[in-house]
Amino acid sequence: MSKFCITTPIYYVNDKPHVGHAYTTIAADVLARYHRLKGEDVFFLTGTDEHGLKILQNAEKAGQTPQAFCDENADAFIKLWESLNISYDNFIRTTDPVHEEAVKKAVITLNSKDLIYVGKYEGLYCVGCEQYKTTKELVDGKCSDHQKEPILLQEDCYFFKLSAFQDILLKLIDSNELIIDPLERRNEILGFLKTEKLEDISITRKKVKWGIKFPLDEEQTIYVWIDAFLNYLTGLGWQGDKEISKFWPADVQLMAKDILRVHATIWPAMLLALDMPLPKKIFAHGYFTFEGQKMSKSLGNVIDPIELINLFGADASRYLIVSACPFGQDGDISKNKLYDRYNSDLANNFGNLISRVFRLAERVEKFDFTPAEIFKEFIDKSWQDYHRAMKALALEDAVNIWVNLLNYINKNIETTKPWALKGESFNYTIYQLLLAIKNAALMVYPFMPEKCDSILKSLGLNLREKADNMAIIGSEDVKQKSSFDLTPSAPILRSEASIFESSEIKKPQSLPALFPRV
RNA sequence: CGCGGGGUAGAGCAGCUGGCAGCUCGUCAGGCCCAUAACCUGAAGGUCGGCGGUUCGAGUCCGCCCCCCGCAACCA
Numbered sequence: 001m002s003k004f005c006i007t008t009p010i011y012y013v014n015d016k017p018h019v020g021h022a023y024t025t026i027a028a029d030v031l032a033r034y035h036r037l038k039g040e041d042v043f044f045l046t047g048t049d050e051h052g053l054k055i056l057q058n059a060e061k062a063g064q065t066p067q068a069f070c071d072e073n074a075d076a077f078i079k080l081w082e083s084l085n086i087s088y089d090n091f092i093r094t095t096d097p098v099h100e101e102a103v104k105k106a107v108i109t110l111n112s113k114d115l116i117y118v119g120k121y122e123g124l125y126c127v128g129c130e131q132y133k134t135t136k137e138l139v140d141g142k143c144s145d146h147q148k149e150p151i152l153l154q155e156d157c158y159f160f161k162l163s164a165f166q167d168i169l170l171k172l173i174d175s176n177e178l179i180i181d182p183l184e185r186r187n188e189i190l191g192f193l194k195t196e197k198l199e200d201i202s203i204t205r206k207k208v209k210w211g212i213k214f215p216l217d218e219e220q221t222i223y224v225w226i227d228a229f230l231n232y233l234t235g236l237g238w239q240g241d242k243e244i245s246k247f248w249p250a251d252v253q254l255m256a257k258d259i260l261r262v263h264a265t266i267w268p269a270m271l272l273a274l275d276m277p278l279p280k281k282i283f284a285h286g287y288f289t290f291e292g293q294k295m296s297k298s299l300g301n302v303i304d305p306i307e308l309i310n311l312f313g314a315d316a317s318r319y320l321i322v323s324a325c326p327f328g329q330d331g332d333i334s335k336n337k338l339y340d341r342y343n344s345d346l347a348n349n350f351g352n353l354i355s356r357v358f359r360l361a362e363r364v365e366k367f368d369f370t371p372a373e374i375f376k377e378f379i380d381k382s383w384q385d386y387h388r389a390m391k392a393l394a395l396e397d398a399v400n401i402w403v404n405l406l407n408y409i410n411k412n413i414e415t416t417k418p419w420a421l422k423g424e425s426f427n428y429t430i431y432q433l434l435l436a437i438k439n440a441a442l443m444v445y446p447f448m449p450e451k452c453d454s455i456l457k458s459l460g461l462n463l464r465e466k467a468d469n470m471a472i473i474g475s476e477d478v479k480q481k482s483s484f485d486l487t488p489s490a491p492i493l494r495s496e497a498s499i500f501e502s503s504e505i506k507k508p509q510s511l512p513a514l515f516p517r518v
Numbered sequence: 519c520g521c522g523g524g525g526u527a528g529a530g531c532a533g534c535u536g537g538c539a540g541c542u543c544g545u546c547a548g549g550c551c552c553a554u555a556a557c558c559u560g561a562a563g564g565u566c567g568g569c570g571g572u573u574c575g576a577g578u579c580c581g582c583c584c585c586c587c588g589c590a591a592c593c594a
Binding site: 009010011012014049121123184185187188191192195196198199201202223224225228255256257258259261262263265266286287289294325326329330331332334336337340341343344345347348349351352353354355356357358359360363396397400403410411413414415417418419420513514515516517 | 520521522523524529530531532541542543544549550551552553554555556557558559587588589590591592593594
């Protein structure tokens with residue numbers, strides 16, 4: 001059985017989850033669910049990054065121990081993922097003792113390869129904040145919180161020889177042994193590696209007490225890089241030695257574009273240093289603006305995913321966020337756009353389609369199995385296009401293909417006018433429509449699992465119980481198309497059968513409006 | 519000359535390897551009556567940022583220019 005491993009970054013528990021976190025995670029979930037439907041052995045990893053000065057400071061501010069602070073904030077992520085039906089297989093936290101031990105072992109391994117050395121970290125230090133500032137954080141050369149110029153400060157710390165990996169990284173990315181997607185981001189990384197010199201990075205901090213103790217020097221804690229990146233291995237059960245999960249290397253590592261560069265340099269360099277395989281693909285998606293403006297806390301226009309769920313429900317929120325723009329590019333969200341899209345795609349098109357067909361189906365007297373004929377060609381083509389889109393991570397294309405299928409079905413209803421038919425031809429037509437709806441529901445299931453589940457249930461297919469590792473929608477390779485037999489007792493994979501011939505459905509139970517207009 | 523992305527109908531966007539300019543929403547006119555005032559059909563509306571070039575033919579390739587937006591390493 002082929003496997004599929006997908007990761008999101010681990011999110012910094014410094015703050016509440018916002019729509020950006022939700023975007024990455026929903027996209028990962030859509031892909032995980034899609035691959036499960038295809039019958040692959042899937043592992044979907046997400047989690048939280050919990051060390052560092054900011055956590056310590058905020059915990060103090062809140063009058064909590066750092067661990068209690070992390071527990072509370074990690075819980076906010078877990079809760080949000082629950083309410084969005086995120087089907088992760090593991091939620092890794094960097095304060096997990098197993099993770100910490102593995103990270104320490106990794107440091108020792110790196111040291112044994114002579115890739116760590118003592119040096120001086122130099123930076124602009126704000127005495128008021130008690131921390132180093134980047135030039136970007138400064139306003140007119142001053143700390144924005146304290147209105148004071150930071151002082152140049154040095155401290156001893158340990159470095160990782162990242163510079164040693166420049167040529168090999170360039171070669172691996174250039175040859176697509178390490179795929180970076182989308183193309184424009186890949187170009188950016190290649191340009192960077194060709195023109196700039198990769199510098200060694202400091203991997204410890206002396207002043208930061210909330211972190212994993214650096215095994216070579218107990219005075220120091222491990223800084224974010226080694227700690228956070230290794231979650232991708234420890235989250236799969238790695239304990240710091242040679243043995244590694246069957247799921248590694250990851251097939252796709254998703255992230256927002258802001259952290260692509262470090263994922264395309266520091267992270268693969270670490271893997272190379274540890275003699276571990278590199279991820280197959282690193283994919284960076286874009287940023288959202290809200291009504292044309294950059295989302296930021298100071299502008300107060302950050303979208304709270306919980307608010308979104310309250311407005312549209314979990315399924316529709318997932319759908320709306322993921323289909324807001326081409327995956328990989330920046331996009332803009334606005335309340336109006338969300339309402340528009342919800343009403344046109346989900347209420348008027350999908351929801352209404354189900355209502356009208358299910359109502360007609362109530363009149364069916366005899367419900368015999370008939371193979372799909374009317375829609376076969378179009379549905380077949382749609383699945384092919386859909387698989388191609390999903391493979392390319394073009395989530396918005398997959399959604400568009402689905403919408404086109406809905407349009408096609410709606411048009412067909414106008415021309416066949418089933419409400420005017422009687423007897424056999426009526427029964428037959430409705431059966432065909434239900435079959436088409438079943439395909440549509442399966443197609444969009446990865447995006448909207450809850451609603452689709454209820455649609456499929458009412459058509460006699462209990463997907464939930466076997467949604468894991470069930471070859472239900474076949475492969476993008478037409479020759480290997482799997483069974484489409486959705487009856488509860490169906491065998492897992494019947495590669496010979498056409499997805500339509502073996503398909504069978506029950507007369508639907510009527511449903512309340514799935515997507516009421518808003 | 520730092521790197522990258524973008525400028526296409528009233529609004530928001532698609533348009534890989536060049537071949538009669540598309541989608542969603544909105545507007546207008548019709549149809550249908552199974553359905554969530556929904557669905558279907560048709561119409562109006564664009565000199566595809568500007569200038570030049572390659573080509574039988576260019577949003578689509580090349581050059582220059584203008585404007586917008588990200589990134590520019592310790593921000594996860």
